[in-house]
Structure formats: C-alpha cells, structure tokens
Amino acid sequence: MKFSKALIAGMVIMLGANASGQKTAEKFEKLQIDMFPKAKEGYKQVYIQLPVAKNEDQLKVEFFVGAEKELDCNRHFMIGEIKTQDLQGWGYPYYDVESKGEVKGTLMACPDKKLTKQFVTLTPEIVRYNSKLPLVFYVPKGMEVRYRIWRADSTMNRAVQK
Template identity: 35%
Template sequence: MMLLIRIHLLLLMIFTAGCVSTGDVAQVTAPSATVTASEDLEAFPLPEPDYQRHVIRLPALEDEAAHFVTLVIGKTVLTDSVNNYRLLGTLEAVTVEGWGYTYYQLESEGHMAGTLMAVNPAAPQVERFVELGAPLEPIRYNSKVPIVVIVPEGFEVKYQVWSAAELRVAPQG
C-alpha cells in the first residue's frame, strides 16, 4: 500500500513539474526541446510520383481563434484575354491516422472549364493564374501544426489569412 502511494506521489510530481499555473487552471506545457522543420512533417505522407508537397507554416498570433486561412490553388497557363477560366479537380481533406492531423490532397488532370465568348483569332494569348473552380473551405488558423497540401506537378499553392472584424452590437429599433 505504501509503495502505491509513493508511486502515485512520484507520478504527480512528474506531471506537475511540466505545468504552469494560470490562475485556477493548470496548463500543461510542452518540453523545452525545439521541434525542427522536418520533425513536424513526420506524420504527413510524402507525395506520390508526379505530385509535390507544399508546406505552409503560420506565424504565432495573439488571438488565433479570430483568424482563418483559405487556400488558393491553381496553375499559371496561357489563355485568351477575354474568357474566364477555372481548373477542374477535387480537393480532399484527409486525416492522418493515429495523429489526427489534416492534410489536403488535390486530384486534377489540369483540365479547365471556361466561358465561350468569341475571341479575335489574331489576339495574343496571355499568361495568367487560373484557380481551382470548387470553393475551398476555410481552415482554422493554427501556428502549431503546418498546413500540408499535396498537388500534381505544375500546380501552385497560395493562401490568404483572414481575420474576424471586431464584434459589433446591432442597435434596436
């Protein structure tokens, strides 16, 4: 019995050594060892042949809950200057088994859809960035875990960080 009490006290001491008190709540902190850029990608799969992996590491913010990220995925291609184009494909959010992290996998053959306005045959083609046509869901801002996106070769991954506006009260009346 006395041995069990000593083991319990020892475990309690080990646990509380890594805690920081913030008022009434104890918060567990990570060990002081730093995580390298390659170590934080261990959970994520490597890209298949003809695919590439893009990694977005977000800086820490004071209020990350008030921010989110949207991905802008596309290709720079030659098109006419008149019509609007979108790339065809599906972006799937995949959960890494055993880790719970999410990465994003694009399946696309690079085909485009566009409007059919008449174009002057003598008009030169222009180079422009054409985005994936399907609307992409916003991603919760989290500076502790990288955003990993796997796309076919030739695709570009861009992103936007959005912040919530100050909460306002609607007047009555």
C-alpha cells in the same frame, strides 16, 4: 534652399524609421511534417507554416490550388477536387489534390484574342488558422498552392429587422 534640403533630409529619415518599424519579425512554431506520408509518383508535398498570431480564433486561411496558364478574356477554372484526409494516429488534416490541370471557362467572344498569364485554380477553401499545425498538401507536379489570411472585423454589426 537650405530649408528645403533640411526638410527633405528630415522626411527621408522619418520614412526610413517608419519602414524599419514596419518590418517586424514573425514568430513561427517549430513544426514537424515528417509524420505525413511521402508524395506519390507525379505529386509533390508542399506545406504552409503560419506565423504565431494574436487571436488566432479570429483568423481564417483561404488557400488556392492551381497553375499559371496562358488564357483569353473568359473566366476560367480548373477541374479537379481537393480531398481532406486524416493523418491516422495523429488526427491532423492534410489535403490531397486530384486534378489533371484541365481548364474550363465561359464562352464569351474575345475580340482581341489576346492571351495573358493568369493563375487559374480549383475552388478555393477556407480553413481555420492554427500556427501550431502545418497545412500540408499533395499536389500534382506543375501546380502550386497560394494562400491569404482573413481577419475578422473587430466591430460586430446588427442586422436590420423589417
């Protein structure tokens, strides 16, 4: 009985130490976004600040612009466009989203006609990772921007020659 309590206590301590070791502080460059234009009527400005990372040239950022909608079993996508703009005098890119939030989808018959909340997006884009520059977006109110980081595999594979 004493052995199992000691074993459990030891495991709890190890798990706690491991969990605290996994929480590393992310470093961020202090970014300025004041030079970017203000959002126009009906739009909002949002931005992504990426943490400083080792080997940033091996990373990419994929971003998704969309909204949560109640949808059926079909595959859905949002109609609109993401336009890359240049911040005049600075050379920094920013993204203007043109969309009315309209959704299109496949026309499969959904037997249960059940609706579920899904994040439906415009066509996602992949850009280079750069922690020194913010990714600035102008999106219609009611839409949001989500993103994920892509990392290159350290192993380079060869193609097979026929």
